[in-house]
Amino acid sequence: MIKVKDLHKSFGKNEVLTDITTEIDAQEVVCVIGPSGSGKSTFLRCLNRLEDITLGEVLIDGVNIADPKTDINAIRQDVGMVFQHFNLFPHKTVRDNVMLAPHKLKGESTREVRDRSLNLLEKVGLADKADAYPSSLSGGQKQRVAIARALAMNPKVMLFDEPTSALDPELVGDVLAVMKDLANEGMTMVVVTHEMGFAKEVGDRVFFMDEGRMVEEGTPTQVFDDTTHERTREFLSKIL
Amino acid sequence: MIKVKDLHKSFGKNEVLTDITTEIDAQEVVCVIGPSGSGKSTFLRCLNRLEDITLGEVLIDGVNIADPKTDINAIRQDVGMVFQHFNLFPHKTVRDNVMLAPHKLKGESTREVRDRSLNLLEKVGLADKADAYPSSLSGGQKQRVAIARALAMNPKVMLFDEPTSALDPELVGDVLAVMKDLANEGMTMVVVTHEMGFAKEVGDRVFFMDEGRMVEEGTPTQVFDDTTHERTREFLSKIL
């Protein structure tokens, strides 16, 4: 599904990702953890080329997205992304947020897209908010709309960048529940998160990053309970 | 130490605190929990009259601070406050942040204040940052400076409004450690927090607020494990 080979990413002279090589299989749920500034977001954003790739290859379903000849807009339709701060379109209703991309990109008829949007909103428990504007929603609701919006393009992979860290603690649960459902349905997911509970329960694998390197990858049990890496242990001792 | 009698607080027509009566003893550590918008911050801010009190009494060491005749500036010197977003003075060095109030208000000599500031910064583990500006500090360091600043006036009570919720998870520990020390030294503390671990370990009592009312107060065990209130149980189920 996703292959990353010798990925390097620099901002100016500052190398933020160093030599990352890994593979993520279809239907796998990967959680990425690591201290602030370790490059988790940058890694995720390289997977749909929201950040230009400095060096190395990223293959999605066999297509090298680092290649400038690749039609990145086509690839991105297969790669949904959910942001920490939701990034809903404030000038559009919830339904229009979800409908926009399929309508403009897939040339589907309005009726068709409309129905699918409503289904998706039902799935995230917000069918009744279809005509509301984002500003009237709580953070948790916003994030669930953002997930529905990303799903509207029928992506093969979903990327989540700290989807719950901007939420009030009581609103986190609803969002995680939606993500759990998604994982159970077999969606391939890469999730940057500090929610260890989620990682343990849903994650197939955990990546631990530090200073732009992939320090360790393994099952949640391997990483959380039996790590042999000093840096991982130090990090976990602080956040658990 | 602190007595609150029939406290009401409205913003315009919106009643945010309804009929709150409670007492906090010297050396007690009280943790305030509750859903977002329930009035926790407003309650805390009424304790040093950062919010005008609409109705009722708040007595600190027997002085009614709701009385307009009270010299609120004198009272505030006895009530330290720590904010979610630190609110350090960005144009002053760490040392000057700590020194400002004692220097201007207690008329102490610069030498004296200087020494005490350094002691306080040592206590929060930041003596080496005395000459740095706040912008060069991490969130956790900023919050520790903010605590040192509040302590510089030798307050009798310390109020904390979600002191760790704006921090990266790995930086939370250092701040909580400082607060723990403070509690062990016998400081009277009122802490709005979502850190249940802290509340259980350090708190003498827990207040649960909802919709502007004090729904329940009791020891951490009573509230967290044996609550009889439906609303409390619902809230706890979401955040734990």
Place this chain on the structure above:
Amino acid sequence: MNLSPEAFVEVTPYLLTGLWYTLIITIIGVLIGCVIGTIFGIMRLSTNWFIKTVASIYVEVVRGTPLLAQIFFIHFGIPALFNFNFDALITAFGVIALNSGAYLAEIVRGGVQSVDKGQLEAGRSLGLNGRQTMRHIIWPQAVKIMIPPFGNQFIISLKDTSLLSAIAVTELMYQGQTYASITFASFETYLMVCVFYLLITIPASILLRFTERRLDHS
């Protein structure tokens, strides 16, 4: 002190004529300025070095010189060299359009840039291309941000038309000057001129503040 109250009344019809010109010049000038501003504002956002530089030079030169100098250069300087001339009213429209265009270009640029970067990322990561993202996501939000500074520029341009009196355009200020030069009732005349401007600018800025607040809330 020799106030002549009848001057206040007498000057009014003159000023009303002037006000009409002032409004027409401002409205047409600023409308053309909007077109210019949109084009140059988007040019300044371009990644193409040349396009960006051209737009920057226009904006910086206009913003770096006094409007009065621009008026004289256009109305007297250019005809003197190239031996053609145009009506003062054409200069009036042109100079207000050119001048407000440069300021509006900055407003357009600022508006687009102040749309949260996350919006662009959200659009692009859905698979929309740059143009689609601009059109459906960035631009509608940017326009909303631009409304208050646009209103502000309108008020500024309205006041700016007063400088056209120097080239005998019969707007409000010019009409006042004419009346004052006939009657020497300078105090009464210029007081009324100020009142007439305030009659437009004060309601306009109240409306503007109201709009701003409404936009803030939504």
Place this chain on the structure above:
Amino acid sequence: MNLSPEAFVEVTPYLLTGLWYTLIITIIGVLIGCVIGTIFGIMRLSTNWFIKTVASIYVEVVRGTPLLAQIFFIHFGIPALFNFNFDALITAFGVIALNSGAYLAEIVRGGVQSVDKGQLEAGRSLGLNGRQTMRHIIWPQAVKIMIPPFGNQFIISLKDTSLLSAIAVTELMYQGQTYASITFASFETYLMVCVFYLLITIPASILLRFTERRLDHS
């Protein structure tokens, strides 16, 4: 096309004299404007209804009328009524001070208001009174915020001095007009006038942007 290259050279000494006046008037005018702006800006922040209204009227009237109308009102209107006269240079300083003062009042008010409310709360909760908090905490931060808009106002006022040519103050624009009316080399003259303004405004705005960036980083 009959460009006379020697006009570019010939006009320069005249314009240098004018530039000198332009700079002096701008600097002194804006300095006095700073004092006025600080006073009225703080008055607008007052909780006293009367003080606030007085300041608001001053600011709104000045900002709602064209500078040219203000110049004519002060230079011709007031002396006509009260039978006293002052030197055009006095009007020049006065009108630039009064005008920039109103805009600077808004800058002062905006600067103070844009200091994070948490700063006030932090100061007050330490036990500092309102005045102490203002002086030691809010004001130093507000001043820093004010620097870029202040610089911007300086550039605006510099361009505004060109309107003083209407009352025969020998600043840059006036010198240009005089030379152009003598030689009729209007194109060359007004081009050079624009160049002279740009020689001041462009470096000033580059310096301003640089300062702004430096302030942003600190």
Place this chain on the structure above:
Amino acid sequence: ACGTDDTEGDADDADVNGDDTDDVEAEDEEGADDEDEEAVEDDGDENGGDGSVEGETFTVATDNNFVPFAFTDLETDELTGFDIELMNAIADEVGFEIDYEPVDFAASLSGIQSGSYDAAINAMSITEEREETVDFSDPYYFDAGIILAVADGNDEIQSLEDAEEQGATVSTRQGSTSQEYLEDNVDGIEIEAFPEITEAYEAVIGGHVDAVLYDEPNVAYHTEDLADGQMVTVGETLLADDYGIGMPQDHELVEPVNEALETLKENGTYDDIFEDYFGERPEGT
């Protein structure tokens, strides 16, 4: 030259000498007074006559862009012109000091009316209406007319009549005698009155208007001396005003100024200054 009130009488009999006669008479009348005192003053010149104005400083309103009467010399950045040099000579003669205030014409008039200036010398036409509120010195410039000028090469307009026939646009200065003249005496001409006369000239050169009508000495200065032949005068001189130094009524300066003016005319200083600015000696000398 500026000001509207002064043409009512003059305009009708533009080229007739009627007005002049009035002025001459007026001069004669005052001249009689002068002679009496002059006798006294000539003797006591050294000790400053009655001593009332000698050594004092007076504020004199003037113009600073009205060539060749009162303007700022761009090269020296100093006020100069026929008016200025004459006023300086008068001051030297009487022995007082001058503090010049360059102000707008309208401001100078209201300034001497109210007494906030001690005098105004800025090519001010002597009119009956003004004499009601201010005192004038004896005329120091006679028969100042207004004249039409066009851009060089414009052969179609050779007189105001041509302009009238063609429905031309004529520029002038706001509130000037020329504007009044155009409004009262010609039909079919579109008037474009600029706040500053310099802009009215530029409008001719820029081609925005067909011609300019303004005070002859000023137009002459622009067409002959400075403008490199880009603008030429056409037709004949219209109107004929005399210029005088305006002063507050019954001001202590009125008499000394008239005496000094007389002296300067007699001893040739006046003619020398006149020649400096107008290129020829005044008629009759």
